[in-house]
Amino acid sequence: MQTPEQIRDRLLARFPGAGVTFVANPGASAQHSLLLAASEARAIAEFLRDDPELALDTCSNVTGVDWPEKEIVETIKKNVPDPAGGPDKVVEEKMKKTQPGCLEVIYHLYSMSRKQGPVVIRLRTGNRTDNVTLPSLTPVWRACDFQEREVYDLFGIVFAGHPDLRRILMWDGFKDHPMRKDYVDPDDFEWEPTPHDDVLERAKEHYPAAPVTAAPTASPTPEGKA
Amino acid sequence: MSAPSENSPSAVRPPSSGADPSAFPGLTSAPGSNIRAVNDPFHGDLLEVSMGPHHPSTHGVFRMMVTLDGEVVVKLKPVFGYLHRNHEKLGENTTYLASMPYTDRLDYLCSMTNNWAYALAVEKLAGQPVPERAEYIRLILAELTRLLNHVCLAGFLLQDCGASGTPLMYAFREREKILDLFESLSGSRMMCNYQRFGGCRIDPSAEWLDRVRALVAGFPRFLDEFERLITGNEIMMARTPGVGCLSPKLAISAGITGPMLRAAGVDYDLRKVDGYGIYPRYKFRVPLGAHGDTYDRYMIRVLEMRESLGLLEQVMKDIPGGPIMDPKAKLRGLRPKAGEAYGRIEGPKGEIGFFLISDGSPNPYRYRVRPPSFVNLTVLEDLCLGHTIADAVIILGSIDIVLGEVDR
Numbered sequence: 001m002q003t004p005e006q007i008r009d010r011l012l013a014r015f016p017g018a019g020v021t022f023v024a025n026p027g028a029s030a031q032h033s034l035l036l037a038a039s040e041a042r043a044i045a046e047f048l049r050d051d052p053e054l055a056l057d058t059c060s061n062v063t064g065v066d067w068p069e070k071e072i073v074e075t076i077k078k079n080v081p082d083p084a085g086g087p088d089k090v091v092e093e094k095m096k097k098t099q100p101g102c103l104e105v106i107y108h109l110y111s112m113s114r115k116q117g118p119v120v121i122r123l124r125t126g127n128r129t130d131n132v133t134l135p136s137l138t139p140v141w142r143a144c145d146f147q148e149r150e151v152y153d154l155f156g157i158v159f160a161g162h163p164d165l166r167r168i169l170m171w172d173g174f175k176d177h178p179m180r181k182d183y184v185d186p187d188d189f190e191w192e193p194t195p196h197d198d199v200l201e202r203a204k205e206h207y208p209a210a211p212v213t214a215a216p217t218a219s220p221t222p223e224g225k226a
Numbered sequence: 227m228s229a230p231s232e233n234s235p236s237a238v239r240p241p242s243s244g245a246d247p248s249a250f251p252g253l254t255s256a257p258g259s260n261i262r263a264v265n266d267p268f269h270g271d272l273l274e275v276s277m278g279p280h281h282p283s284t285h286g287v288f289r290m291m292v293t294l295d296g297e298v299v300v301k302l303k304p305v306f307g308y309l310h311r312n313h314e315k316l317g318e319n320t321t322y323l324a325s326m327p328y329t330d331r332l333d334y335l336c337s338m339t340n341n342w343a344y345a346l347a348v349e350k351l352a353g354q355p356v357p358e359r360a361e362y363i364r365l366i367l368a369e370l371t372r373l374l375n376h377v378c379l380a381g382f383l384l385q386d387c388g389a390s391g392t393p394l395m396y397a398f399r400e401r402e403k404i405l406d407l408f409e410s411l412s413g414s415r416m417m418c419n420y421q422r423f424g425g426c427r428i429d430p431s432a433e434w435l436d437r438v439r440a441l442v443a444g445f446p447r448f449l450d451e452f453e454r455l456i457t458g459n460e461i462m463m464a465r466t467p468g469v470g471c472l473s474p475k476l477a478i479s480a481g482i483t484g485p486m487l488r489a490a491g492v493d494y495d496l497r498k499v500d501g502y503g504i505y506p507r508y509k510f511r512v513p514l515g516a517h518g519d520t521y522d523r524y525m526i527r528v529l530e531m532r533e534s535l536g537l538l539e540q541v542m543k544d545i546p547g548g549p550i551m552d553p554k555a556k557l558r559g560l561r562p563k564a565g566e567a568y569g570r571i572e573g574p575k576g577e578i579g580f581f582l583i584s585d586g587s588p589n590p591y592r593y594r595v596r597p598p599s600f601v602n603l604t605v606l607e608d609l610c611l612g613h614t615i616a617d618a619v620i621i622l623g624s625i626d627i628v629l630g631e632v633d634r
């Protein structure tokens with residue numbers, strides 16, 4: 001099995017100038033990954049699948065990750081010359097930086113024919129709000145079909161070229177994307193529109209008109225206690 | 227829908243949008259997925275049926291939006307999410323250890339293998355070794371889980387075929403014996419919460435191991451009896467061969483795993499491929515199907531049960547003593563250093579994997595479950611097209627889904 005660095009070099013030889021970056025994994029598992037530029041991702045994915053040496057014919061796992069904007073404090077050491085002529089003073093300056101946020105999709109690719117893997121590839125969106133479109137890899141690996149729909153549903157990443165991009169776990173009328181880190185539950189999260197609501201609405205016209213009587217003076221039990 | 231002209235063979239209905247094979251270029255659709263020409267002058271409009279979510283054949287709260295031409299399925303869209311509780315968000319908001327009991331609730335028939343897959347992923351993330359004895363116990367429990375899952379599936383499949391009651395009760399009798407073992411070991415029949423990062427929770431006694439040996443010795447007798455009842459059974463032979471054929475090419479591309487993949491003839495078993503745990507030390511065969519139909523999917527499970535029994539027989543002979551937990555293992559307050567890991571094992575339903583990203587805090591930054599049932603459902607439509615609605619029920623039964631895992 002080729003290492004991710006070797007795969008990156010082969011990809012760069014095959015697709016000169018393509019955005020392929022090696023992402024090291026400092027953890028104990030040492031499963032390193034390759035970050036692909038969204039524009040070439042589809043062509044690279046097809047190459048990974050069809051290449052006889054790699055033959056990554058199946059995509060096992062597709063998942064999204066939310067990386068919100070982060071404030072990082074960088075400390076920079078500066079040498080300030082002493083006006084009195086002594087040795088330089090070291091002054092630490094703290095700089096606040098905002099690291100832009102993004103949404104990420106991670107694909108774990110395996111080869112069933114050559115029994116090797118995983119090769120981990122990642123795609124990143126431009127930001128978390130209006131630039132969240134990534135190419136769909138469902139035409140390359142059918143296994144991405146439901147899993148990309150799930151990522152769309154829970155993270156709000158739009159997969160261009162997906163044959164049937166709909167919500168899969170949440171209901172169709174749901175507005176937000178619950179797996180984002182800044183998601184807040186709505187107060188009435190139990191409520192869910194059902195076809196039955198329409199039926200009740202249409203049935204209203206068949207109700208008899210409410211009898212006109214004097215309004216009750218006071219209800220015996222306060223509302224909500226019954 | 228316009229009626230097809232005359233009884234000419236070219237009068238083919240335009241395929242519905244979902245069934246359009248051109249939506250997946252580069253793939254040939256599964257055998258049986260071509261939409262039949264309807265030459266019946268009496269045929270009427272297509273009928274859309276919402277089957278489920280509360281339907282006894284859907285194995286839980288699962289819904290199939292089926293478009294029918296007469297009795298034949300021309301379009302099928304699975305709808306699920308009724309049991310969705312955002313398991314992954316729960317995992318991100320609790321510590322590593324506190325997610326362990328939640329994994330029992332994914333595939334509630336196979337809590338032991340879910341536990342193992344999660345423990346394996348965390349062990350990869352934290353670089354945590356596992357003592358020898360714990361590896362043996364894990365293997366025994368995983369194979370017992372496989373027996374229990376496959377025997378249930380066979381019972382339910384016959385139930386779906388209309389053999390109401392009897393085979394299922396036979397299967398459940400054996401399942402109870404295994405659940406009794408689980409209960410006496412872990413304290414719970416189904417929600418075992420047994421594995422830990424770096425070992426397991428309770429050391430099984432010698433008496434418990436003897437009970438496993440007795441079960442393994444008695445199980446083949448039951449299996450023979452069960453096969454006499456079912457394998458050549460008239461209902462089985464009338465309903466399952468040739469139904470829902472899955473081609474190896476589609477199976478590989480769609481990420482199908484487990485018995486369903488091997489029924490399609492693809493030799494891919496993670497116990498062999500990844501060689502996790504102590505599987506490489508023991509001999510067992512990987513049964514493969516030839517047609518990928520529902521009958522093969524049933525038969526593969528029966529054969530896998532026999533292989534599991536052979537594996538258990540070998541393993542029960544040499545269980546070493548020693549600790550069941552790595553003494554350096556950290557459970558509470560585990561803070562793996564930043565990084566990510568994907569760990570997977572061969573569960574009874576297929577590849578169950580966990581993907582974890584750590585940022586050095588006590589909770590995982592990202593906790594992802596790769597559920598086999600969910601991915602295996604991808605091809606449900608391809609398998610059902612061209613078959614009758616009654617066959618769709620047994621095809622779904624042979625995929626073997628548990629909604630706790632599909633919906634998460």
